[in-house]
Amino acid sequence: xxxxxxxxxxxxxxxxxxxxxxxxxxxxxxxxxxxxxxxxxxxxxxxxxxxxxxxxxxxxxxxxxxxxxxxxxxxxxxxxxxxxxxxxxxxxxxxxxxxxxxxxxxxxxxxxxxxxxxxxxxxxxxxxxxxxxxxxxxxxxxxxxxxxxxxxxxxxxxxxxxxxxxxxxxxxxxxxxxxxxxxxxxxxxxxxxxxxxxxxxxxxxxxxxxxxxxxxxxxxxxxxxxxxxxxxxxxxxxxxxxxxxxxxxxxxxxxxxxxxxxxxxxxxxxxxxxxxxxxxxxxxxxxxxxxxxxxxxxxxxxxxxxxxxxxxxxxxxxxxxxxxxxxxxxxxxxxxxxxxxxxxxxxxxxxxxxxxxxxxxxxxxxxxxxxxxxxxxxxxx
Amino acid sequence: xxxxxxxxxxxxxxxxxxxxxxxxxxxxxxxxxxxxxxxxxxxxxxxxxxxxxxxxxxxxxxxxxxxxxxxxxxxxxxxxxxxxxxxxxxxxxxxxxxxxxxxxxxxxxxxxxxxxxxxxxxxxxxxxxxxxxxxxxxxxxxxxxxxxxxxxxxxxxxxxxxxxxxxxxxxxxxxxxxxxxxxxxxxxxxxxxxxxxxxxxxxxxxxxxxxxxxxxxxxxxxxxxxxxxxxxxxxxxxxxxxxxxxxxxxxxxxxxxxxxxxxxxxxxxxxxxxxxxxxxxxxxxxxxxxxxxxxxxxxxxxxxxxxxxxxxxxxxxxxxxxxxxxxxxxxxxxxxxxxxxxxxxxxxxxxxxxxxxxxxxxxxxxxxxxxxxxxxxxxxxxxx
Numbered sequence: 191x192x193x194x195x196x197x198x199x200x201x202x203x204x205x206x207x208x209x210x211x212x213x214x215x216x217x218x219x220x221x222x223x224x225x226x227x228x229x230x231x232x233x234x235x236x237x238x239x240x241x242x243x244x245x246x247x248x249x250x251x252x253x254x255x256x257x258x259x260x261x262x263x264x265x266x267x268x269x270x271x272x273x274x275x276x277x278x279x280x281x282x283x284x285x286x287x288x289x290x291x292x293x294x295x296x297x298x299x300x301x302x303x304x305x306x307x308x309x310x311x312x313x314x315x316x317x318x319x320x321x322x323x324x325x326x327x328x329x330x331x332x333x334x335x336x337x338x339x340x341x342x343x344x345x346x347x348x349x350x351x352x353x354x355x356x357x358x359x360x361x362x363x364x365x366x367x368x369x370x371x372x373x374x375x376x377x378x379x380x381x382x383x384x385x386x387x388x389x390x391x392x393x394x395x396x397x398x399x400x401x402x403x404x405x406x407x408x409x410x411x412x413x414x415x416x417x418x419x420x421x422x423x424x425x426x427x428x429x430x431x432x433x434x435x436x437x438x439x440x441x442x443x444x445x446x447x448x449x450x451x452x453x454x455x456x457x458x459x460x461x462x463x464x465x466x467x468x469x470x471x472x473x474x475x476x477x478x479x480x481x482x483x484x485x486x487x488x489x490x491x492x493x494x495x496x497x498x499x500x501x502x503x504x505x506x507x508x509x510x511x512x513x514x515x516x517x518x519x520x521x522x523x524x525x526x527x528x529x530x531x532x533x534x535x536x537x538x539x540x541x542x543x544x545x546x547x548x549x550x551x552x553x554x555x556x557x558x559x560x561x562x563x564x565x566x567x568x569x570x571x
Numbered sequence: 572x573x574x575x576x577x578x579x580x581x582x583x584x585x586x587x588x589x590x591x592x593x594x595x596x597x598x599x600x601x602x603x604x605x606x607x608x609x610x611x612x613x614x615x616x617x618x619x620x621x622x623x624x625x626x627x628x629x630x631x632x633x634x635x636x637x638x639x640x641x642x643x644x645x646x647x648x649x650x651x652x653x654x655x656x657x658x659x660x661x662x663x664x665x666x667x668x669x670x671x672x673x674x675x676x677x678x679x680x681x682x683x684x685x686x687x688x689x690x691x692x693x694x695x696x697x698x699x700x701x702x703x704x705x706x707x708x709x710x711x712x713x714x715x716x717x718x719x720x721x722x723x724x725x726x727x728x729x730x731x732x733x734x735x736x737x738x739x740x741x742x743x744x745x746x747x748x749x750x751x752x753x754x755x756x757x758x759x760x761x762x763x764x765x766x767x768x769x770x771x772x773x774x775x776x777x778x779x780x781x782x783x784x785x786x787x788x789x790x791x792x793x794x795x796x797x798x799x800x801x802x803x804x805x806x807x808x809x810x811x812x813x814x815x816x817x818x819x820x821x822x823x824x825x826x827x828x829x830x831x832x833x834x835x836x837x838x839x840x841x842x843x844x845x846x847x848x849x850x851x852x853x854x855x856x857x858x859x860x861x862x863x864x865x866x867x868x869x870x871x872x873x874x875x876x877x878x879x880x881x882x883x884x885x886x887x888x889x890x891x892x893x894x895x896x897x898x899x900x901x902x903x904x905x906x907x908x909x910x911x912x913x914x915x916x917x918x919x920x921x922x923x924x925x926x927x928x929x930x931x932x933x934x935x936x937x938x939x940x941x942x943x944x945x946x947x948x949x950x951x952x953x954x955x
Contacts, residue, residue: 196940200939217777514597
């Protein structure tokens with residue numbers, strides 16, 4: 191694509207490279223080659239597929255561009271991306287992480303980082319004083335998710351960036367829930383953005399992928415070393431699918447977000463529902479903060495039924511949503527966080543975070559919202 | 572899918588294949604297997620050989636039938652493979668009435684291939700009911716139309732033509748590529764078969780070639796299935812899967828294509844170097860009222876005429892965001908010169924009669940921001 195200041199819908203369709211230079215093909219080819227010929231014994235731009243290939247470059251540049259950054263690293267899953275980002279830490283370092291972390295990240299921080307001699311403190315990220323109190327001489331980074339999953343706590347990105355800069359700390363943010371269309375943390379000074387691209391970016395519940403993005407040259411060089419050295423890279427065919435998913439990201443996210451807003455408002459009025467967590471609701475406690483750093487409320491909401499014993503019947507009666515962990519697909523996905531996405535977390539920990547047995551998370555898809563509402567209503571009775 | 576009857580087309584399309592696999596997989600698996608083990612001699616699991624039937628293709632074919640409101644769907648390796656298979660349904664000596672405002676590839680295969688089998692064709696302006704009626708002979712077996720037409724977007728009256736076909740016992744075939752079932756369902760108006768180049772809107776990402784036939788009744792579906800299996804122009808499993816993936820966003824994509832095309836059509840109307848704009852959504856388009864009646868919206872295709880052939884060529888050289896390419900219906904905006912590209916196989920005199928000359932440009936409006944597209948068109952039309 192020629193260098194223009196195109197609008198977001200255009201950038202998604204065309205990404206950075208929208209035509210194959212050799213043939214004019216409208217889609218960048220899927221380069222399955224594991225290795226690349228070295229003419230005259232010298233490597234060209236690509237030499238071995240793990241180190242880089244044209245299909246992966248396409249999607250890495252596309253996601254980086256969307257985040258307003260220069261460097262992207264496509265990994266074979268969201269957790270591979272998180273692991274790649276955390277490779278910037280070393281033994282003896284200390285990391286500050288949110289209490290209500292995604293279950294898979296929690297498992298990594300809890301069970302793998304300590305093996306590497308990296309300690310983690312879990313902090314309520316809505317309270318800057320608590321974050322600051324957790325900073326020690328060894329602290330090297332702050333890991334953030336905002337909104338948090340599934341309790342929708344909002345962290346103040348500007349405050350945290352200021353604090354991190356004062357103490358020389360790295361900031362890592364999981365932007366999976368918002369996508370760069372709704373929240374661009376790098377523009378607010380965050381060092382590294384992590385995506386589970388399995389979710390909204392891929393968008394069709396048919397690929398696993400992760401991406402790490404940074405605009406920092408030095409961090410990029412270190413990430414590149416680990417990404418290539420460890421090798422949990424995204425395969426060429428999945429790069430193609432991810433790039434294809436990005437082309438409809440704006441359409442999908444706009445439609446899904448609109449439906450989430452409608453469902454959140456209606457669920458709030460429903461007699462069986464105790465509470466609804468969604469940043470787009472007027473009574474959402476941190477609404478102002480959220481919208482000071484994001485342009486939309488997203489397409490995920492949580493709600494708690496008054497009677498937790500209703501959950502099994504609801505999961506049995508519901509027909510349209512997929513009942514599964516994961517989110518961000520074209521299909522509406524209903525998650526019982528207690529037993530699915532946060533199964534790896536101890537019960538007392540979950541309860542402390544408000545992840546009760548009656549809490550359900552909906553990732554709205556792009557079905558007709560009236561079909562979804564009718565289905566929810568019949569399942570909630 | 573369960574209990575799908577009341578769901579809207581949008582919801583049905585999103586849910587294609589979900590819950591069908593025993594593993595619970597949300598995305599229906601790709602079955603690359605060419606063949607299937609038999610439980611015992613003379614017994615079948617329902618699948619014997621992938622040309623005859625394949626689980627991934629079956630999910631796709633059932634979805635296509637459901638979206639068009641038909642009894643049977645069949646998926647092919649390209650739009651032309653679908654059409655060719657359908658044309659094999661006819662016999663030597665049969666005569667077909669075909670709309671003149673049609674894809675050049677359809678014209679080419681009728682003119683250069685099926686003519687060898689003594690299948691004769693009359694080309695008519697299918698927007699005129701009397702012209703169609705006059706072309707019907709005793710040996711006429713079918714009417715094949717595209718509406719909106721390509722590239723001039725003429726609108727044919729589906730209901731009136733359906734009635735005419737019923738009176739004369741003609742098979743009524745509608746190429747629904749431009750509209751997709753999201754906008755127009757010809758089977759509801761009496762069409763017997765719908766043809767698709769699924770490479771276009773159904774696939775939607777300019778990254779697969781596929782075709783489809785959908786029949787209103789089961790018996791014709793069986794006859795066409797016999798031809799599909801016998802001649803083998805089937806869609807391979809990997810592309811079936813990719814097409815299923817595409818159908819999930821079809822409704823969103825088509826709605827946006829329509830919105831952006833309408834915006835661009837209105838902008839082109841007021842452009843000093845544009846002499847005419849062909850878009851059914853414009854109130855002065857001769858088929859506007861009819862299009863409104865038989866379709867839910869006006870689609871993402873439009874054509875326009877510029878004030879000289881030189882300008883048309885220059886504009887194609889200057890576009891940056893828009894690609895100069897054949898095909899249509901993709902996420903990317905494509906512009907072409909039908910006289911030289913898509914309709915080159917139609918004889919020059921015939922092209923001239925139809926008004927397909929080198930001042931005519933066809934635009935397939937993609938999913939980019941329409942303001943970016945307008946900016947690109949503006950610089951292409953006014954620059955030197």
